[in-house]
Amino acid sequence: MSKIKIDLTNYLGIEKNIDFRGHQDKVFSIISNLYSSKSNPPAMTGWLNLPNDLGMFQQISDYVEKIKSADQYQHLLVLGIGGSSLGAQALIESLKTNLWNRLSATKRKGYLTVDFIDNLDPVIIRTILSRLKLDKTLFVVISKAGGTVETIVPMLIAKEWVGENFYKQCVFITGVETSRGISLLYELSQKHNVPVFPIPENVGGRYSVFSSVGLLPAALCGVDLNEVKSGLLEADSLCQMQDIRVNIAASIALCSYFSYLANKNIFVLMPYSTCMKRFVDWFIQLWAESIGKNQKGSTPICAIGATDQHSQLQLFNEGPNDKLICFVKVSKHKRDLTIPDYSNDNPNFRAYAGHKVGQILNIELDATRRALTENKRPNITVTLPELNEFYISQFMYILEVATAIKGNLLGVNPFDQPGVELAKRYTKEALMQS
Ligand code: PA5
Numbered sequence: 459m460s461k462i463k464i465d466l467t468n469y470l471g472i473e474k475n476i477d478f479r480g481h482q483d484k485v486f487s488i489i490s491n492l493y494s495s496k497s498n499p500p501a502m503t504g505w506l507n508l509p510n511d512l513g514m515f516q517q518i519s520d521y522v523e524k525i526k527s528a529d530q531y532q533h534l535l536v537l538g539i540g541g542s543s544l545g546a547q548a549l550i551e552s553l554k555t556n557l558w559n560r561l562s563a564t565k566r567k568g569y570l571t572v573d574f575i576d577n578l579d580p581v582i583i584r585t586i587l588s589r590l591k592l593d594k595t596l597f598v599v600i601s602k603a604g605g606t607v608e609t610i611v612p613m614l615i616a617k618e619w620v621g622e623n624f625y626k627q628c629v630f631i632t633g634v635e636t637s638r639g640i641s642l643l644y645e646l647s648q649k650h651n652v653p654v655f656p657i658p659e660n661v662g663g664r665y666s667v668f669s670s671v672g673l674l675p676a677a678l679c680g681v682d683l684n685e686v687k688s689g690l691l692e693a694d695s696l697c698q699m700q701d702i703r704v705n706i707a708a709s710i711a712l713c714s715y716f717s718y719l720a721n722k723n724i725f726v727l728m729p730y731s732t733c734m735k736r737f738v739d740w741f742i743q744l745w746a747e748s749i750g751k752n753q754k755g756s757t758p759i760c761a762i763g764a765t766d767q768h769s770q771l772q773l774f775n776e777g778p779n780d781k782l783i784c785f786v787k788v789s790k791h792k793r794d795l796t797i798p799d800y801s802n803d804n805p806n807f808r809a810y811a812g813h814k815v816g817q818i819l820n821i822e823l824d825a826t827r828r829a830l831t832e833n834k835r836p837n838i839t840v841t842l843p844e845l846n847e848f849y850i851s852q853f854m855y856i857l858e859v860a861t862a863i864k865g866n867l868l869g870v871n872p873f874d875q876p877g878v879e880l881a882k883r884y885t886k887e888a889l890m891q892s
Pocket of ligand 1: 539540541542600601602603604605606609662663664665747875878
């Protein structure tokens with residue numbers, strides 16, 4: 459079976475003076491520490507247990523089967539924010555495209571359409587609620603702390619719109635006993651008999667995509683959990699390999715660490731796939747919230763190829779040389795299209811004839827890498843053999859490990875978010891006073 463690969467040629471060729479090898483031992487000891495702490499709750503590395511949590515995978519699959527066979531629902535509405543939303547969005551969009559809801563029920567094979575409310579934008583909340591058949595909607599409410607304002611407010615509005623059956627149509631994913639006491643969602647679940655999927659205490663929001671937080675909504679939209687599990691198990695062993703040539707997480711962390719030291723502390727993630735837009739949004743949260751602290755960090759930026767070749771590429775190529783660009787190439791695009799030969803209409807069309815669309819996308823990617831390298835803009839390329847459950851899950855897990863390593867290399871705690879907590883507290887205080 460093909461493997462995810464990383465190509466560092468255009469990085470090592472430009473950044474010739476870095477001591478990559480000299481840092482390997484340090485990185486491998488960080489990885490060992492991460493793994494040895496995974497069953498020690500205060501360490502917040504419980505997400506490293508998720509690939510092996512067979513009970514959780516089973517529980518989710520059983521629930522999805524139950525929902526499908528009851529045939530009561532057509533729609534899924536996910537209420538949650540940040541780490542309690544982006545992982546599921548990334549999985550579903552990467553694997554099912556952002557046009558999933560436009561497919562007929564037959565083409566969706568009985569799985570649900572999906573909408574996410576992850577902001578207090580009244581226009582969006584109203585529009586989504588008014589377009590769904592509310593009696594056919596399953597509400598998945600996700601909050602680890604259990605009382606996050608951006609999640610609870612749309613839930614209250616939805617309750618008003620749905621009426622007395624609301625809680626019967628809900629499932630909650632929440633922490634049980636949180637650092638601030640019993641989760642509000644958990645309390646509600648006990649009172650109204652709502653099924654609950656608990657979030658382990660030592661799994662933080664942005665590292666929770668492979669808990670029920672990401673997997674339950676994804677599975678309700680037909681994402682194959684067996685393939686996710688296989689991908690994760692492979693990633694889990696890859697990330698522990700003490701060989702820099704195969705340990706992609708270690709390579710990404712090291713390249714970005716040395717870029718940071720060289721004042722290139724902007725990290726651009728640029729997949730050549732529109733389906734991966736939400737994937738990058740998920741990564742941005744993971745990276746920014748994990749390592750942006752103590753006046754340190756590197757700013758994550760989203761770019762989508764080839765679209766951003768006609769936008770941000772000018773800046774990447776000739777603006778300040780302050781970035782590390784990580785291209786993501788998809789070797790084989792699903793359901794690729796062959797370009798017809800219309801050279802009779804115009805001889806210029808001959809250049810396209812017979813090519814696959816995905817092939818042209820990859821030709822553009824290689825051309826862009828070449829142009830950037832000629833301008834001494836460091837770049838690395840991760841190649842996914844295909845955009846499927848197996849490789850997407852692997853890559854997400856690899857990025858989680860890379861982020862944790864990078865935080866440790868910078869000497870910051872990649873698992874807390876004091877800056878976010880502070881704003882949450884101020885919002886609550888202001889609400890109490892008004
Ligand atoms: O990564 C994090 O911890 C945050 O982004 C949270 O996921 C986000 O603030 C939502 O928190 P909660 O799940 O407690 O509602």
